[in-house]
Amino acid sequence: MIETRGEAMKQMIVHCTQHMTRMALLENGRLVEYAAERDQQQGLVGSYYKGRVINVLPGMQAAFVDIGQKKNAFLYVDDVLHPHLEKQSQIKPSIETLLQPGQEIMVQVRKEPHGGKGARVTTHYTLPGRWMVYMPFAEYVGVSKKIGREAERNRLKAIGERLRRKEEGLIMRTVSEDEPPEAVEGDLAFLRAQWENITRRALSAEAPALLHQDLSIVQRFIRDAFNPQRDELVIDSPAAVQEAEAFLNDMAPEGYKPVGLYEGPDSIFTAYHIQEQLHRSFSRKITLEGGATLIWDQTEALTVIDVNTAQYTGGISLEDTVTCTNLLAAEEIGRLIRLRDTGGIIIVDFIDMEEESNRRLVTDKLESITLLDRTKTHILGWTRLGLLEMTRKKARHDSAGFAPGLCPCCGGTGKSGSWLD
Known part of the structure; x- marks a missing residue:
């Protein structure tokens, strides 16, 4: 892969405890991304469910779908129509003509549940890979706007058009820039197999049922923000190191930089000056x-x-x-x-x-x-x-592990409420 001159050196630092995994992304030593995930509370975004329509609300042009969570998921009419805008009719149909109570439907979570609201779901299915995003029914090829060279955009679009089947849609990701066609084709084959596995499960599963869960926090950041040949990954758990190397072996069979195991006396976040940056930045x-x-x-x-x-x-x-x-x-x-x-x-x-x-x-x-x-x-x-x-745009809500809470005395106002007593 051709590296971009002047690109920041990235370090992905992972701190694992008994109940939580915390991830920090550094660029030239400066903290730019942070996320945390409790072991028993992996996020829902990207996951597929076979759900059952509970009720249809024409006034809201939406339906509520039982996917097995505490709150029913919200499905808006735009997320039921064809994902390609040119395939949609000029007049938006009523949600009642598209869905009926009791109907079973496969949906993908696009936004986490938050507060009293359930998850936001869609039937515009996507599967992100290393080089592309696979859309089984979108019928078009897109290229990341962050790829500026017109010749490279045209090359990637031509590769996508050659590889995709009739109903399929592909979005070529920024990291696909200058990649050979063979690498892109291998990524597409993997995503097609993943989609076939999801649809096969949907045929036999009884709603509500989880069909496919998105990657863990570490795997997701490796896939989306990590260059296996150049960037540094350091983890303080031997078991997590093995899991990361297994994922890298599948994702980058051409080779990757070895995963580092941190065994120092201080917390890994202290050793890499992450904790102090978190407190200052939040x-x-x-x-x-x-x-x-x-x-x-x-x-x-x-x-x-x-x-x-x-x-x-x-x-x-x-x-x-x-x-x-x-x-x-x-x-x-x-x-x-x-x-x-x-x-x-x-x-x-x-x-x-x-x-x-x-x-x-x-x-x-x-x-x-x-x-x-x-x-x-x-x-x-x-x-x-x-x-x-x-x-x-934000799909995932505040990460566990570093979410400053309101002061119990002032409720976040910064002012005393003693005059009310």
């Missing part, structure tokens, strides 16, 4: 280089980030000082959104700038950082009040 107040600060507040509906110059005084003029502060903040905000896995609506209150060109510089900086994020972020632009609006 604080409400984050101090940037030079003394500027970010204030990070999360509500039920959106996340608000306030940028302050604080002790930062660099720059030859007020406009220059403000712009430099905002550029530093934009770079850190892009990293923290990815690290915290912040989703939904995000509002950033940058310090006011007079010149439009400087606002463009800040937007460009934020966009360049979010391009490194595997989760799609959409920057909408500046409001009339000078706030920057953006959204980020």
Whole structure:
């Protein structure tokens, strides 16, 4: 595989305890992604179920499906229609014409259950592999937008069109850039076999039933964010090392960098300076280089980030000082959104700038950082009040193991409530 010049050196550090696995991804020693998974609470996203429709709600254009979880899953009409937009009719049919109570249906979880809501499910089935995402009924070939060279995009699209069968759809992932056709073809053969196994189970299973569970947290990050030949993987559990090597052997039969076993006296997260980075990055107040600060507040509906110059005084003029502060903040905000896995609506209150060109510089900086994020972020632009609006898709909710809780005294307000007593 041809390596990209200047690409950051990645280290994937895995800390295993009796009941939890925690994973940290470092780029040049800096923490950029974190996730945790309890051993008995593996996430549902990506898993397939054979479910039973419990009720159909025409007013919501949705149905609720029993998949064997505490809450029934939510299935919207758009997730029942054909996955290819061009195959859909101009007028959206009523959900009642598509589904009936008691009907058995195979669904895939696309969003975790959260709070009082059940999982969000779809019939737009996908199976992610190393080089591609396989879609059994999508009928098109797509190429990752992060592959910029037009000649390479055309090459990958031609490979996909040659390999796919009539109803199949493929999305060529960013890591498929410059890969030989043989590697892509091998990945497709594996995903087809996986899909056939899922459909075979669906024929004999009695609803509700789990048909296929997505990979563990470590396997998922190896598949999605890891270069087996170049990146470093270090784990502090011999059993987890064996599991990771077995997965790498299947995923990268051409060879991979040996998995390291950490046996030091301190916690692996302490030895790699991860714990201190977690505490600093998940604080409400984050101090940037030079003394500027970010204030990070999360509500039920959106996340608000306030940028302050604080002790930062660099720059030859007020406009220059403000712009430099905002550029530093934009770079850190892009990293923290990815690290915290912040989703939904995000509002950033940058310090006011007079010149439009400087606002463009800040937007460009934020966009360049979010391009490194595997989760799609959409920057909408500046409001009339000078706030920057953006959204980020999120399928999985707060990871176990590092989710700061509300203060039992103030309930997260930072103010005493003793006057109510």
